[in-house]
Amino acid sequence: MHETVLMQNLITTVAQALENRNVVRVNRVTISVGELANALPDALSFAFEAMTRDGILKGAELEIESLPAVARCDACGHEYRTDGFPIVCPVCKSTGFRIISGEEVYVQSIDCEEE
């Protein structure tokens, strides 16, 4: 439900990145969305489209890549991709872990045309 907040942050981030550059058009913004980020790709696309009717991002495409959830085992330190719940270390079978990625939403890159 907070996809609009994320897209508002995206617009701010892109604007900052394009500062001091002579960008005439943005073709594509690529973002990575963590599997545990509670953000739905469809809702992100919808928000992006609705919020970029004007400005530098007008007409730009939003490409969304999925970012896998990765846990680090508390017991043996092994880092592994989680596959649903329960989260169990494939090496030592411990159920103690910390999520080290997969909760975030990243702007990866901006494809644009400069003058």
Added chain:
Amino acid sequence: MTRLDIKQDLSSLSNRKAAENRNKFNTNGVYVINMMGSPGAGKTTLLENILPKLSAHVRTAVIEGDLATRNDALRIEKTGVTALQINTNGGCHLDAKMIEKQLLKLELDSLDLIIIENVGNLVCPASFDLGEDMRMVVLSVAEGEDKPVKYPTAFLNANTAVITKTDLLPYIDADVHVMKKYIAEINPKVIVFETTKKDGVYAADQVVEYIIEQVKLKQSR
């Protein structure tokens, strides 16, 4: 065409604010709880019942988050504890910036504990760090024993869970042991408490004791 590699976390702005809040809490020795759960889980009722006991031992304030109304803040104020109300006007979660604004209204150096009751929602609040020390999930047995596995992200970063309304167990089809097993499957580090109301008495003393212990622990460091 030019490709600009940005690699920036969209939550970084909000995470920075959360870190600033955490810094303020630490400097002033204030322990902070971010309480989250579905609408109707019993978050405010839990607070109403633990606050009189808590505030006898630690100086406490509450920040209430709801889409609309001051109803919850009014309920809290009846316990004699200061309550600030945030209305998100439709927003599905509290963020660190909203908390920062409220902190200006509180004398942090004369507080030991702040409990933030997040917007009733078991999804979005989980993605927003407010700067808290403890993340507490409140869920009632009436929501179904499989709630933890249906909404896992809320439990992933939780420190404690409070299962409420266990006095309803004889009347509903839910097994509290199964619920606890599910919580442990998502995050075995979560410390689980149960609350019950029998003969008009709400029992949550273990929650009170644990919170006081954590506040003292932080302040002794």
